[in-house]
Amino acid sequence: MTGTAPTSPAPHNAPRRPLVAILSGAGISTDSGIPDYRGPNGLWRQDPEAEKLVTYEYYMNDPEIRRRSWRMRQDGPALRARPNAAHEAIARLERSGVPVRVITQNVDGLHQLAGVPDRKVLELHGTARTVLCTGCGARSPMSEALERVAAGDPDPACTGCGGILKSATVMFGERLDPEVLGTAVSVAKAADVFIAVGTSLQVQPAASLAGLAAEHGARLIIVNAEPTPYDELAAETIRTPIGTALPELLATLAP
Template structure:
């Protein structure tokens, strides 16, 4: 596809920047990752049962433990860090930005990214949903009920089992959200994969889709990923310093 260069009196055209983020972007906010060297799944393999759909639905004790885990989750105390703020700053600069996140913490939105520009592949921890009638309500309200003595609060609408509005192991991703993310990956001219091991499918495949459709793929992650060889640039520096510098450069030189 041939692109027409802007005339001298026109500002340079700003490319669509897609940013796929994983747990690594939120570790500076005090939220531990899952699969890194010190990740939760490596430290406590049993913890994975708490977010596995069949185990959660079939065992009341698993649900009670899950609610206790949510009460203690650092996600509700966490604040956006320099990396989240840099993403929001890039969007405010006039650059077309879409965030595709594997995280459920809502920190991109709290940093100032418009909700409509954030695709939450794995849902959000800030809402709960009924597994029977699909009514949604706030996690804050559900946790208040747990604190008041309900160890496994039921849906107030139909009495069904409540769960976090996140995608548990054994559940499918929302096909509409995934389809929109796929469209963004195909349209992006710059695609950043930040703080993700790129091992969880189908989210990880978005990096490959973007590269196949001509995007400049940049990977910012502490550990190697299966997509490193497709990347135009791989950055191993700490995300909190590397990403703001990288995004500032994109804002200043949008056509690069």
């Protein structure tokens, strides 16, 4: 009889594989056609009024803001975007067996589309791929709401309770999910390598995760086109384009 020899159990004193934590911001998705917010050509710099579309108070109290928000979702590139070389490099590192956790400020879902398991992605600001009713809390696919917008409903309401619908993202004026943030803090403290990529590290509390990781002994690497407030804590700062720099960097961490 032929067969595969049984695998010997790993010794109890086997070395722990270093944990790589990756904090991603809008800059990682620009190569996928999604504009960033605070860069030289960022959305907020091009149209300061656009910030109102993702501010909770304006959104809830002004039907015209909601209608503009739905048009932005319908016409925007986020839901049509595909992962780029940087997203794929992270997924490739995770598949190699290196312990990887992604903490993202993005709401585009591109890490998961690239192949990173959902359980290994912490979406600090929620997801634009789901709709949330502010009345009853029901969730549904964003695609269904956008079908209603395309059919002529400029501000679709919840089909269950009639409440105001919004994307399941954290708007300005809303609190981050404390459970998600708490897990992100734990990951930052445990990380051996902490890579901040495509983020200005200006939005708190997400930005503080970089400093927290460095304080707990992680090797902090910042990959961003412009300087950040945490550059002095970094072991390495990389200014070259993310689509080239991140795959090269992560290749050095693979087995």
